[in-house]
Every structure is written in structure tokens, then in C-alpha cells.
Amino acid sequence: MKLSERHDPPVRVLVVDDQQLVRDGIxxxxxxxxxxxxxxxxxxxQxxxxxxxxxxxxxxxxxxxMPIMDGVLATIQLRRQLPSCHILMLTTFDDDEYIQDALQAGAHGYLxxxxxxxxxxxxxxxAxxxxYQFDPSIAGKVVSSFVPSTSRKASEMENDPGDLSSPISTGRRANSAFGETSLGDxxxxxIEILRFIATGATNREIAECLVISEGTVKNHLSNVFSRLGLRDRTQAVMYARERGLL
Known part of the structure; x- marks a missing residue:
């Protein structure tokens, strides 16, 4: 085969679902x-x-x-053991809590x-x-969750956030939600702790890895949230991933 005729290798996929008919169908x-x-x-x-x-x-x-081990816990462990693998949640549940848990665990999207x-x-x-990939019906939730309502100006609300009505909406649309915050702050x-957060590590795990106390980790996280204008760990995960810290 000539070089010009070569194609990129196929995307290698693993399908995980507790219902056999569903996973076989997918x-x-x-x-x-x-x-x-x-x-x-x-x-x-598992x-x-x-x-x-x-x-x-x-x-x-x-x-x-899923029974035995759910998708969130599996995602946390997989992100640690296979950091180059991208995980897309594919579910029937569009609850805010599930979405936040999945993203905080390290999922690369929610469909x-x-x-x-x-x-x-x-x-x-x-992916x-x-x-990042988000179902159109929840893309708005994801974007709005990263924009504190108290800091959004009327002029910002009038700006076009991008077309979220297309079949696939990517998380890259959400970059503007973080404003002009910089890692240089x-x-x-x-930054090291923020990178740990992006992997789904807990405060205790971060403390053990860095040989510092959990209280020190919490103080650093408080500074990170304040300086970057982030509300919680979920926002921190998304911020870190969009800035290439993982």
C-alpha cells in the first residue's frame, strides 16, 4: 500500500453497560x-x-x-491506571448530580x-x-454550572455562547466561562494540586502523595478556587483539563 493510501488506525472502543441487550446493541x-x-x-x-x-x-x-462497581468509581480508577484513555458516560440519567459526579471523576463527556x-x-x-462531548440537552447545564450567577454581566449574557443545538456539542465551548483566569496566578x-484534582484524587490521596497534611491541601485548594474564580472541585477538574494539566 502506498503511503498516500494509508488510513489512521480505528478508534478502539470498550462498551460498558449492565444490560446485555443494551451493550450488545451499542x-x-x-x-x-x-x-x-x-x-x-x-x-x-469492575x-x-x-x-x-x-x-x-x-x-x-x-x-x-451498575452493580458491583458503578461508572463513577470505575472512571476514577481508570483515569489513574489508564490516563490516556478517554471515558464517555452513556446513560439514561440527566440528573445534575450524576453529571457533576461523572465530570469530577474524570469523564471526558456525558451523552x-x-x-x-x-x-x-x-x-x-x-473524544x-x-x-469533550456533551448531549445537547445537558450542554446548557454544564456551561451554566461553570459561570457563577453573581459574576455574569448582562452584556455577557447577550453574547452568543455557540450553537448547542447541533447533534454533538463539545466542552471547548465552555472555555469562555472561566474568563481570563490564568495558571500564572x-x-x-x-498547580501541582490542581493537576491531582484533575485525576479525581481525594484530599487525603493528594496529601499522602505530597507528604503534607489534608489541612494544607484544603488551604491550597481554597487559594486555587479564589484566584481562578472557581466554585467547586467540578469546575477545577474542567479548568485543569481544558488547560492541559492532565
Whole structure:
């Protein structure tokens, strides 16, 4: 084959869902899409961990509510063990709490199961390139959650936030929600802790890794939130990921 005829390797996908009919259906739909290879399926988070370590997928489609180990806990562990793998939540639940938990855990997007197969394929390919993916019905929630209502000016509300009505809306639309904040406002230690936050690490885990007290970690986090204008850990995770700290 000539060099000009070569194609990029397919995106390697693992499908995780506790309902066999659902996961097999998703796998079948994706398998016939161009540039996508479904490696395996798993019925819960524990199986997902084992399968991911064995198959080394580029993207994992993860249900959020499953027995034995749910999708959030599995995502936290997978982000530590396979940091190069991108995890997309694919679920029927659009609750704010689930969305926040998933993003804080390190998910690279949040999609609902009623998404058309072609759009799901687009989302998988985009996620493999590091682009955040959100279902149009929840994209507004994600963006608004990162803009404190007390700091939003009327003129900012009038600006066009980008078209969120397209089949796939990416988290890169949310960059403007953080304003002009800069990592240069942080100390090296604060940036280091922010990087840990992006992996889903707890305060205790950060303290153990850096050999400092949990109280010191909390003080650093308070400074990070204040200097960057962030409201909580979920915002910190998104900020860190969008600034390439992971």
C-alpha cells in the first residue's frame, strides 16, 4: 500500500453497560461505523477495569448506574491506571448530580442513550482526539454550572455562547466561562494540586502523595478556587483539563 493510501488506525472502543441487550446493541451499532473497532464489552465497572487493562482502548463508553462497581468509581480508577484513555458516560440519567459526579471523576463527556448511532460515532471519534462531548440537552447545564450567577454581566449574557443545538456539542465551548483566569496566578504547589484534582484524587490521596497534611491541601485548594474564580472541585477538574494539566 502506498503511503498516500494509508488510513489512521480505528478508534478502539470498550462498551460498558449492565444490560446485555443494551451493550450488545451499542457494540453492534458502533462496529459498522467507519474508523471504529469495538474491542469488548463489560457488564459493570469492575469488569470494565479488567477489560480496559487488557485491551487498552482509546475510548470507553460507560454507563453510570451498575452493580458491583458503578461508572463513577470505575472512571476514577481508570483515569489513574489508564490516563490516556478517554471515558464517555452513556446513560439514561440527566440528573445534575450524576453529571457533576461523572465530570469530577474524570469523564471526558456525558451523552444520553437516545443519541443516534451516527452521532455517537462522531462523539467517540472526537473524544479519542481529546474533545469533550456533551448531549445537547445537558450542554446548557454544564456551561451554566461553570459561570457563577453573581459574576455574569448582562452584556455577557447577550453574547452568543455557540450553537448547542447541533447533534454533538463539545466542552471547548465552555472555555469562555472561566474568563481570563490564568495558571500564572498560581504557585507551583497549587498547580501541582490542581493537576491531582484533575485525576479525581481525594484530599487525603493528594496529601499522602505530597507528604503534607489534608489541612494544607484544603488551604491550597481554597487559594486555587479564589484566584481562578472557581466554585467547586467540578469546575477545577474542567479548568485543569481544558488547560492541559492532565
Amino acid at each position: 457494540a453492534s451499532l458502533l462496529q459498522v461505523q467507519d474508523s471504529i473497532e469495538v474491542l469488548a464489552t463489560a457488564a459493570n465497572g 469488569e470494565a477495569l479488567e477489560a480496559a487493562l487488557h485491551w487498552q482502548p482509546n475510548v470507553i463508553l460507560m454507563d453510570i448506574r 444520553l442513550k437516545d443519541i443516534p448511532a451516527s452521532d455517537l460515532a462522531l462523539a467517540v471519534r472526537a 479519542a482526539q481529546g474533545i 498560581l504557585t507551583k504547589r497549587e
